[in-house]
Every structure is written in structure tokens, then in C-alpha cells.
Amino acid sequence: MQVESIQKKSLRITCISDMHGEYNRLNLPGGDLLICAGDFLYSGDNYQPTLEEGLQFIKWLNDQHYLTKIFVAGNHDLVFEKNEAQIRQTLKQYPSIRYLLNETTKIEIDGIKLQIFGSPLYVYHQSRIIQSFTNNDSSRSRIFNNIPENTDILITHGPSYGKCDENYKGISCGCPILKQVINKINPKLHVFGHIHEANGTSFNGNTHFINAAIMSVGFSRDYSRVSIHHTSFTWTPNNNKLE
Numbered sequence: 001m002q003v004e005s006i007q008k009k010s011l012r013i014t015c016i017s018d019m020h021g022e023y024n025r026l027n028l029p030g031g032d033l034l035i036c037a038g039d040f041l042y043s044g045d046n047y048q049p050t051l052e053e054g055l056q057f058i059k060w061l062n063d064q065h066y067l068t069k070i071f072v073a074g075n076h077d078l079v080f081e082k083n084e085a086q087i088r089q090t091l092k093q094y095p096s097i098r099y100l101l102n103e104t105t106k107i108e109i110d111g112i113k114l115q116i117f118g119s120p121l122y123v124y125h126q127s128r129i130i131q132s133f134t135n136n137d138s139s140r141s142r143i144f145n146n147i148p149e150n151t152d153i154l155i156t157h158g159p160s161y162g163k164c165d166e167n168y169k170g171i172s173c174g175c176p177i178l179k180q181v182i183n184k185i186n187p188k189l190h191v192f193g194h195i196h197e198a199n200g201t202s203f204n205g206n207t208h209f210i211n212a213a214i215m216s217v218g219f220s221r222d223y224s225r226v227s228i229h230h231t232s233f234t235w236t237p238n239n240n241k242l243e
């Protein structure tokens, strides 16, 4: 029966986040959709990524074997905030890539239509490192409360409160405003990173939460010595089954 075959359609998805300049070490399996939730560039105490490093990442993303690649920036990707016009101009050459800055995109893969919202926002704390996309409760509230109700996949750099958001001290660092919005609109997937040591997945009956940070450390700055991994799964949007 045709209806049954439509219901069985699934997508091969890989989620990554927080590569901090180490994305070349990833060996991704390929598939339908690659989602990156920010902090792909390295920035440190005395170092900010250059525009060239930003463009190199876009080139790497384009080379990955996925039909569509969707990404948001994070607090370490300052060049994406400062050089937005040039970044957007460059991205026009890469039709398989969608960059989401507090906006929605629609995709269709193999007859499956999905609406995806992406935002670089996270709960901001002052730090000695210069950060991008700084924000406060009111700016986050304005953006998050305008996430469309029919969003299937939500991508934010930071977690929502209480879901894969505990730092190494056991403190939940996620955004309570985002939690409220997610509980209202029930996206099928929420992909994020930022709190490295909380990587993993969780399910609340409506939404799969995927902290896709590729390394399980929060405080080490020597990322090149840390082992890395990606999160890949098969997802059937029709029944929200993830395996």
C-alpha cells in the first residue's frame, strides 16, 4: 500500500557541534542531512578566527557527502557575526548548504518535507574570551518566542534548560525560555551543543534532544589531544522514530 511506504521513509542524519577548529579530524559517514550546531572555529584567550578560517570551514562543509548541510554559528565563531555579508555572499556558491541566523528554512528530501529553524543563541556568561552573538534574556525571549509552531527540527547553539545541559560541576546551563518554547511547539528534533560534557541524547515523548558536541570535555583548551566522535542516526519523521 502506498501510504505505508510513505510512512516508512527515513533519513540518515549526522549531527556535530563544538569542533573548535578540529573538524578536519572527523570522518563522517555521509547521508541525507548534516546538521552542525556551532563553535566550529577555534578561538582562545588571545586568538580570534580569521575570515579565511571561516571560509575554509564552509568549503569543508560543502565537501561532506550529504544532500543538505545546515548550520548555525556559536559563541566562538565571531567572524560569522562580523563578516556576515561576505559569508552570505560566499554561501551563494554552495546551494547544498543552509546557514541559519535566527531564521527558518524548508527542505525536501525524498518526498519528506521539513521546516527547520536555527539560531546561534545560548545563555551568555561574561568570559575573558571575546564571544560572538552575545545576548540576554530579553533578546533570547524575542527570538525564541518567534520560532514558528510547525518547526520540525530546531537547531540552536545552546541547550534548553534540563536537557543534556549539565556542566562538569553538575549545574544545568540551558535556557529556561527555550525550554518553555520547546514544550509549547514540540519540535521533533532539537540539535545543539555548547556544553561539551553533556553530549548525548534525551527524549521527552515529543522531542528528541541531541547534544552533538563532538568531544566530552568542558574546560580543556587543548582540543587537539581529545578524542572526538559524531552522532549519526536514522530518523523516520512520520513516527519520530530515531535509531
Ligand SMILES: [Zn+2]
Pocket (backbone or CB within 6 Å): 039, 074, 075, 076, 122, 157, 193, 194, 195
Ligand atoms: Zn559554545
